[in-house]
Amino acid sequence: MTQSPSPRPAFASWLSTGNSITQQFMAIGGRPDVVSLAGGLPASEIYPVEAIAAAQERALTRWGTQILEYGAIEGLPALRAAIAERFSAATGRRFGPENVLLTTGAMQGLDLVGKTLVDPGELILSQFPTYLGALDAWRPRMPRYERLDWSLEAPGQDAALRQAKFVYAVPNYSNPTGVLVPQDQRAALLDKVEAAGTWLLEDDPYLPLQFDGPAGPSLLAHHAQRHPNGAYAGPVIYLGTLSKSLAPGLRVGWVVAEASLIATLALAKQSTDIASSLLTQAIALEMIESNFEAQHIPKIVATYRERRDALCAAATTHLSDWFEWEVPPGGMFVWMRAKDEAIDTDALYTHALAENVAFVPSSVFDPSGALKSAMRVNFTRSPPEVLVEGVLRLERAVRRLLAERPGRAA
Template sequence: MPAPEASRPGFARWLSQSNDVTSVFLAAGQNPDLINLAGGLPEPALWPVDELAELAAEAVRNHPVETLAYGPIPGLPALRDLIAARFSTPTLRLGRENVLIATSGMQALELVGKVLLEPGATTIAAQSPAYLGALDAWRPRDPEYRPMRLEDAGFDPVTALAGAQFAYTVPNFSNPSGRLVPLAQRQALVDAAHETGTWLIEDDPYGVLYYEGAPLPRLLDLSGARKPGTYDGPVVYMGTLSKELTPGLRIGWIIAAPEMIAALAAAKQGSDMCSSGLGQMIALRAFERDIPGRILPDILATYRARRDALCAAMHEHLGEYLDWQHPSGGMFVWARARDPRLDTDRLLAHALAHGVCISPSSVFDPEGLDRGAMRINFTLNAPERLAEGVRRLASAIQATLAERS
């Protein structure tokens, strides 16, 4: 007769503070008729499948050691060199020592938290509302958040950054707000980072997704232009293959001062040792053949039309309930309820019952308090399905408001 079973030790505290929105979405995904406006998913029909298949086979056959063996912790040297060259400009000099390859942009966020956050004792100045995934990545290290509301007239970057361990921004079509940070504010953020010493994270998954207008300079560009020589400034730039090629290869990159790259490599050693050699080699060859450049026009045309279709349907069906801005790029429309009684957490439940899914604002607020807005994605669904999703959302809003009146 074995001894009686003892109770198990508990899980770490942060797990009880985790939001369950992702599991709600996954469960909802079981419903094939659900129109998913919640995620940030790309359109698979835009991927060059046959070319990637051929490229995968060539990568393994011609480079078996680079693709199948353990690789260097900070990434394949040739891919690091390529990323350095791709982001260098006449006033921004980058070398291999400025680049680390990460297993996705999500891992890039996790690694930065790992090297900069002292558990329970660090302040992050974060663009507000903030990307859910960044909050997920940093939650186990229990940071304090100082919200940066960049659109506020009185926003002062030096006050915002002083004393924070790092500042977190998504200057191009922020997730969730879709906001494009204007040039003057970019310059002010960079100047504040140099003045205060605070690290300045530039998370840039959507930098290729400009539907109108010329791309603005990156924070990294503005910081590099302040000083000649190999980059060693305070900006930590994060890029990803997910939006310009495909997400499933799980390849991202960090560009930063060499001392930061060295710290991130020490962190990566204990996280997953190195990123997939096969994924890295496919990324390298894809860039060398300019596959991202070749498919970009199609991506832009498709997503631009979908953004327009979503906004037109919203104008028709949601104008009396919501306010929003037409985003000039990215993947999302951020919409705020006109009626303060419209709680978007409650709306989510009704939306699921009506066969549509949005992301409520509470998940983009470190405190979980903002229940008045929502993020709506326009990249995954075709125009007619976006319109149907908006009609369902209008019914769900009516049901939510009826419940509260």
């Protein structure tokens, strides 16, 4: 009998861990007895069900069986053109359909960039803490990581920029921290990236969720303004999605980049799924062309702002003895940092589950797993009264944890 070949050892180790952390958080979120502050999920009660159903009917009438077929790898041409026009208007320079690849959510964009640009052992320079989904997407590629310092003053930053296959940045309401990176730091990073000759991956899923004023120009816009003419040829690879502005179940995302890279990413996509759903792309096109998406975003923002404020107010009353945080100006998360070194959020997570509440411990956002002094708390999924109950349960969990520490007052 011929023995089947084994996977690569590091990849086999990754596979052998069983359910991923993301799977665990999704499963917990489905339990009615648990207040889940863990998942990065939108509020399902404001999904535009009727509008999506109407858009689907219009799309099927307009396109017929064409959108029930396998489609072009790059995506529905009319939607690629619409996304290109969106970025042309936002940046003041021309982007064409050749600059757009439609993906099955922005998450697939992360995966394709990893497949295309990174070989085992190569360096990714990433802001820290780092989005868990990005780490999951690139783990099979077995990269190395170094920390991106937005001030660009940390020792070795210039050398790391030259060595990195790409820089990973989430400047708008970063997952997990909720940070909005200042415009001067964005411009300075772009200066360094252009000088180093490396790629700059801008992940921007939270752009629509602006609670306290506009986010300002993207890294892509900064570069486009510097080079306003000719075919776009730049280091910025931009990822976007409709998951936060409409519904994640549509699984419509995009990559915007120079045309040669889009063609390369399309080849990688072909071996992944042949093509994303033309049906959901056609629905998305209808919702963009009818201006429904733009009209729906203010409702989402108002709902999430109220929930953010409710969570932060409850946390000020019940958690501020042990944690500190900034109120995020947008996005979906509050990043709570422990004031007391006795609080290990991996250990706190176990006590939180015993209290039927869940959050995401900071260790999962660290490629080394060493960061154990913070937690990511989501406020978008639950109404204010549920968020308050979740905070009360977190308070009890903290007291349980500290009660285990000899000489520590809870």
